[in-house]
Amino acid sequence: MKHRKNIECKYCTLKTSTLFEQLTEEEYALLNYDKNCQTYKRGDFIFHEGNHATGFYCVNEGIVKMFKTGTEGREQIIAFAKKGDIIGYRSVLSKETFCSTAKVISEAFVCFIPAQRLFKLVETNHDFSLKLIQQACRELGTANKYITDIAQKTVRERLAEVLITLLEQFGINEDGYLNIPLTREELANLVGTATESVIRMLSQFKSQELIELKGRKIKVLNEKELQMISEQF
Amino acid sequence: MKHRKNIECKYCTLKTSTLFEQLTEEEYALLNYDKNCQTYKRGDFIFHEGNHATGFYCVNEGIVKMFKTGTEGREQIIAFAKKGDIIGYRSVLSKETFCSTAKVISEAFVCFIPAQRLFKLVETNHDFSLKLIQQACRELGTANKYITDIAQKTVRERLAEVLITLLEQFGINEDGYLNIPLTREELANLVGTATESVIRMLSQFKSQELIELKGRKIKVLNEKELQMISEQF
């Protein structure tokens, strides 16, 4: 992917799933002109929490994790971004510094779009700005649900829920394993618990034949039951 | 407050702190025509989680709590809305049902504005729509911070943080007590813990002379130290 060539936004196959669906010729041209794309390897940072937000990013390929660094340096994963998702727009628009860090989970191709282009689009394109609001509102809904879950559910319930969510969000590969490579620690940072707790719970799920484990890879065997657990029955 | 008369939006003293700051004459007129205001007593519901969102609300007076109902009926308080805040817009824009319930904490005067007026404003007024996006983005930032806190901090740290937040958000009355009347249970639902845990922690804070308690009323005596605790030093 190293020497990957930029695709013109106008012809980008992802535009239907992003906000950039119905721009004018001119807007496409400007967007394309302003953008700055590059590949990132696993472990690379796209932006850091606290940095000044000079623009936002559109993920064309790969998986990115968004996390906040809490006390004693522990990461709390807030969300993942994949093909077609935009990240960092939140901080650009609210004119704050980035409120989370974006780090690459699997090799990614990401386009950077400077802040003023975003503001310009919001100003001139109603459709775009409505979609953007809706995007933010959906994320807000998800975040609120997450707060309730973390506050009220047990680790067991949350882990089950996370597995279901990952399954829906990233699907499975040809072997039936979840299509996202996470370390145990990352899983823990997503669930909001200690690494060891995740490990213990995973082996419990395994012994109940709800999942199959092969190193870092996870296969969901009984989605229904996991669903039940996550809703605590 | 029972027979309170509606104020014209255009002359509403709160408009500077809300999104409705720079509307055209016509927009003010339409907003004013469409709205529907009423008073609510403590305990009244403004809207319920899961209901169809036919519009949003602007709080003119009083305090409203927003919460999600989690497992076994336990409330998780997501936010408060006071004078000048708008609520429910999230669900209107993302065209979902209300994702939380709004219930009155202290007597409130609230204006309802139907969905199509909101969509119309977003469509025709760039300034309004930018402010709305920024509002959503700020809320999103807060929510993400909250997730990290709940996942990583202890009850003691979270309670200290909540007290500081309430102090900043609602201030104190002439006696020096926090200007928001919350039951112990509501505090617990905000912190994300059991009622008894909040009570125990409050008396611990009291014995350390960080706060003073008088029935339901709380006075912060040592903000600095509470701040320290919330950041775990």
Place this chain on the structure above:
DNA sequence: CGCGTCTTTGAGGGTACTCAATCGAGGTGG
């Protein structure tokens, strides 16, 4: 093959939850 990183397992302990009982204040009705 050796090293580092990640994973796993075990032991021990602390935080915070649940359950239960008591206390206290405010409101109601006799």
Place this chain on the structure above:
DNA sequence: CCACCTCGATTGAGTACCCTCAAAGACGCG
């Protein structure tokens, strides 16, 4: 005016969940 009732606040006891620390095992990479 007081007994009564109800709801919220408080306190205590017991325990479950989950965290931390420590050590050993597995895996991948140079």
